[in-house]
Amino acid sequence: MALLLSIVVRSNHRMLSALRRIVFGVLCVLILVGVALVEAQTTTPLTQNLTRACVEHYDPHIDYFPEKATLAYAKGFTLEYFKNYKILTVTMPWPNAKESFRYVLVQCGTPAPEGFGDSQVISVPVRSIVILSTTHLSHLELLGALDRLVAISTHDNVYSAAARQRIAADQVAEVGRGPSINLETLLDLRPDLVTAVGHDQPQYNSHPLLQNAGIHVVINSEYVEPTLLGRSEWLKLTAVFLNQDGLAQRLFTGMTQRYQAYAARVENLPTAQKPMVFGGFLNRDVWYVSGGDSYIAQLVADAGGVYLWADDRHRASIPLSFEAVYERAGDADFWFTSNQDWFKRADLLAANERYAAFKAFQEQRVYNNNARLNEHEANDYWESGIVEPDVQLADVIKILHPEILPEHRLKYYRWLP
Amino acid sequence: MSAALDTVCVQLGTDGGSRGDLWRWVFLAGLSCVLMGAFFLNLALGSVRIPLSEIATILTGGEASKPSWNYIVLAFRLPKALTAILAGAALAVSGLQMQTLFRNPLADPYILGINAGASLGVALVVLATGAATGFLSNVGLLGDLSLIVSAIAGASLVTGLVIVAARWLRHAMTLLILGLMLGYATSAVVSILIYFSVPEQIQAYITWTFGSFGGVTGRQLMILAPVIGAGLLLAGLLTKPLNALLLGESYARSMGANVRRVRFWLIAGTSVLAGAVTAFCGPIAFLGVAIPHLCRSLLRTSDHRVLMPATMLMGGLVALLADLVASVPGSRTILPLNAVTALLGAPIVVWIVLHRDGPRSNFAS
Numbered sequence: 001m002a003l004l005l006s007i008v009v010r011s012n013h014r015m016l017s018a019l020r021r022i023v024f025g026v027l028c029v030l031i032l033v034g035v036a037l038v039e040a041q042t043t044t045p046l047t048q049n050l051t052r053a054c055v056e057h058y059d060p061h062i063d064y065f066p067e068k069a070t071l072a073y074a075k076g077f078t079l080e081y082f083k084n085y086k087i088l089t090v091t092m093p094w095p096n097a098k099e100s101f102r103y104v105l106v107q108c109g110t111p112a113p114e115g116f117g118d119s120q121v122i123s124v125p126v127r128s129i130v131i132l133s134t135t136h137l138s139h140l141e142l143l144g145a146l147d148r149l150v151a152i153s154t155h156d157n158v159y160s161a162a163a164r165q166r167i168a169a170d171q172v173a174e175v176g177r178g179p180s181i182n183l184e185t186l187l188d189l190r191p192d193l194v195t196a197v198g199h200d201q202p203q204y205n206s207h208p209l210l211q212n213a214g215i216h217v218v219i220n221s222e223y224v225e226p227t228l229l230g231r232s233e234w235l236k237l238t239a240v241f242l243n244q245d246g247l248a249q250r251l252f253t254g255m256t257q258r259y260q261a262y263a264a265r266v267e268n269l270p271t272a273q274k275p276m277v278f279g280g281f282l283n284r285d286v287w288y289v290s291g292g293d294s295y296i297a298q299l300v301a302d303a304g305g306v307y308l309w310a311d312d313r314h315r316a317s318i319p320l321s322f323e324a325v326y327e328r329a330g331d332a333d334f335w336f337t338s339n340q341d342w343f344k345r346a347d348l349l350a351a352n353e354r355y356a357a358f359k360a361f362q363e364q365r366v367y368n369n370n371a372r373l374n375e376h377e378a379n380d381y382w383e384s385g386i387v388e389p390d391v392q393l394a395d396v397i398k399i400l401h402p403e404i405l406p407e408h409r410l411k412y413y414r415w416l417p
Numbered sequence: 418m419s420a421a422l423d424t425v426c427v428q429l430g431t432d433g434g435s436r437g438d439l440w441r442w443v444f445l446a447g448l449s450c451v452l453m454g455a456f457f458l459n460l461a462l463g464s465v466r467i468p469l470s471e472i473a474t475i476l477t478g479g480e481a482s483k484p485s486w487n488y489i490v491l492a493f494r495l496p497k498a499l500t501a502i503l504a505g506a507a508l509a510v511s512g513l514q515m516q517t518l519f520r521n522p523l524a525d526p527y528i529l530g531i532n533a534g535a536s537l538g539v540a541l542v543v544l545a546t547g548a549a550t551g552f553l554s555n556v557g558l559l560g561d562l563s564l565i566v567s568a569i570a571g572a573s574l575v576t577g578l579v580i581v582a583a584r585w586l587r588h589a590m591t592l593l594i595l596g597l598m599l600g601y602a603t604s605a606v607v608s609i610l611i612y613f614s615v616p617e618q619i620q621a622y623i624t625w626t627f628g629s630f631g632g633v634t635g636r637q638l639m640i641l642a643p644v645i646g647a648g649l650l651l652a653g654l655l656t657k658p659l660n661a662l663l664l665g666e667s668y669a670r671s672m673g674a675n676v677r678r679v680r681f682w683l684i685a686g687t688s689v690l691a692g693a694v695t696a697f698c699g700p701i702a703f704l705g706v707a708i709p710h711l712c713r714s715l716l717r718t719s720d721h722r723v724l725m726p727a728t729m730l731m732g733g734l735v736a737l738l739a740d741l742v743a744s745v746p747g748s749r750t751i752l753p754l755n756a757v758t759a760l761l762g763a764p765i766v767v768w769i770v771l772h773r774d775g776p777r778s779n780f781a782s
Contacts, residue, residue, distance in 0.1 A: 179612065180612065180613050284627075284699070285751065321631075322631060324464040326485055326489060353634050
């Protein structure tokens with residue numbers, strides 16, 4: 001009996017240890033499966049860019065930027081995508097620039113690539129931004145990133161109501177730009193990114209000063225583009241820093257489609273129905289006229305007008321003598337000016353009585369781009385106008401051919417009575 | 418007194434006598450003819466090519482074959498050419514007055530700080546007000562009229578200070594230093610304004626400093642012409658006391674001239690002439706310094722009775738020629754006037770002055 005008992009106990013003991021082994025094995029398998037499952041989960045590709053987060057477990061095989069932007073009109077910068085970083089090259093930081101600027105944008109939480117020692121390496125998405133031009137403000141607003149704006153060059157230049165609210169709530173500092181930029185305030189803010197405008201006269205540039213101070217600064221110079229759509233596409237340059245590449249791509253496609261739909265309505269007008277258009281203003285005895293390769297020239301052509309200096313090959317304004325302008329534009333049909341202080345034709349006369357000699361003036365066909373000015377004298381033309389090329393085109397079509405867009409109401413342009 | 422001054426004048430002519438007098442009259446007559454020629458050349462040439470026959474039609478009151486040509490010649494080129502003559506004459510004469518008053522060959526109409534005052538006025542309007550406007554916003558927004566008003570305000574302020582000082586200061590040299598210091602102080606303020614301005618505003622300001630005759634319209638000429646006419650008339654009346662001043666203030670005083678009163682009128686006249694020109698045309702350099710030297714060398718005299726009309730004519734002529742070159746006939750653009758006056762004028766003046774070895778004998782000191 002005692003023997004039997006001891007056998008039972010021993011076998012029991014054996015059974016127990018076997019059981020223990022089985023449990024351990026099952027546990028091990030479970031853990032392995034679990035780990036494998038977790039592993040499997042991270043290797044599934046991302047479907048969206050991380051716009052507000054960092055990567056916690058880096059996997060070199062994952063494409064962290066499934067949403068990409070491609071460029072259609074902009075000539076001033078290029079984008080290249082890699083798995084965990086993207087390369088932005090600003091090839092036209094200012095007109096006729098000899099140098100270009102390369103930025104390496106690395107998904108935060110992933111290692112920076114080797115071999116880009118001479119470029120700025122910036123972790124994205126950026127969490128705080130300083131903009132040195134209001135032309136960048138509309139980008140942030142459109143991309144839903146106004147909450148990341150921590151400072152701007154000049155408060156008075158801001159039109160956007162949402163941005164004004166943030167300024168009123170003391171959430172946006174004022175830092176100036178160019179040689180008078182307030183470096184101490186900027187260093188104190190420690191922004192992830194500053195967006196600056198490039199200038200062909202080096203003394204007005206803000207970026208060298210900031211770069212020396214160790215602040216990440218990107219040049220965003222949409223004004224170098226010869227077309228309105230090209231200018232608007234620089235929205236994508238701001239977007240890549242926010243990982244909003246996909247949103248910017250969709251927004252810009254929408255702008256392009258609407259712009260082209262408007263342009264198509266005046267495309268086939270016979271030349272005889274296309275009015276003659278000129279622009280600019282007299283400064284002493286020099287008249288600055290937009291060049292024939294400027295976005296203004298393109299806009300007039302797309303709106304079914306004849307730009308009087310379309311034969312010129314300049315992108316910037318050209319200084320002409322009064323005689324040369326009067327000879328060509330004296331009997332033109334429309335005059336588009338860009339003078340913040342002109343609200344009626346009498347204001348033009350007060351500035352220079354020679355304006356009265358133009359037919360467009362006599363026949364009350366003078367338009368100004370200051371329809372949206374706020375009490376701080378900020379002009380929305382330079383803000384939301386940057387990302388509404390379609391509305392700008394519709395404005396000009398409405399002016400030149402009112403019968404084609406009877407429903408449209410002018411947004412950026414004002415008729416000077 | 419007048420008899421004593423006359424004696425001085427006779428002594429001033431370096432090669433007096435009837436032969437010299439004849440040469441001077443021929444010179445003045447010739448200069449007038451060349452001036453007329455240059456005037457018509459300025460009407461005929463410009464960015465827009467207009468045939469000579471059409472110019473003649475327009476000037477005789479007819480209609481050109483293109484209506485825009487009528488406007489270009491009568492409303493643009495004509496006021497421009499008249500402005501050039503008036504401004505050139507005004508600056509040259511006031512330069513002559515200042516060189517004699519201060520007995521300094523480097524003196525010019527701006528030596529009293531008028532230029533600096535006008536620049537400050539314009540800088541305040543162009544650079545300080547535009548600061549609130551948006552990016553790439555609009556240059557030249559301020560009309561020409563506001564530039565003129567601000568330049569007049571600035572120039573009057575400085576002129577007022579100098580004239581008040583001239584009434585109680587004993588020595589002309591003190592005035593010179595006062596003007597110089599006012600100039601430094603105002604340019605310092607302008608530098609600060611420029612430092613805090615955006616490129617577009619700086620461009621607008623710099624464009625003003627280049628100077629131009631073409632910005633003056635027919636209606637503005639109605640103001641400019643009588644003002645300069647009055648200033649030139651005053652200068653004509655001051656030729657005799659100026660001759661006395663050539664020999665030094667104490668000498669002039671001993672000749673019976675009321676030096677302090679003469680000094681006051683000289684400064685007032687110069688302020689009006691230079692102030693009006695600067696307000697309407699911008700700070701036009703070079704003419705004020707160079708023309709008096711040019712005339713002294715060509716005429717070989719320091720007698721203001723001859724120098725004064727010669728300087729007026731020569732000033733108008735050189736201004737017309739400079740404006741003609743600046744408008745680059747046939748091209749659609751224009752050059753900055755100040756660059757043209759100095760670039761073309763300086764070598765000519767250097768050549769004539771060196772050729773005649775003038776300066777030593779120019780100031781009978």
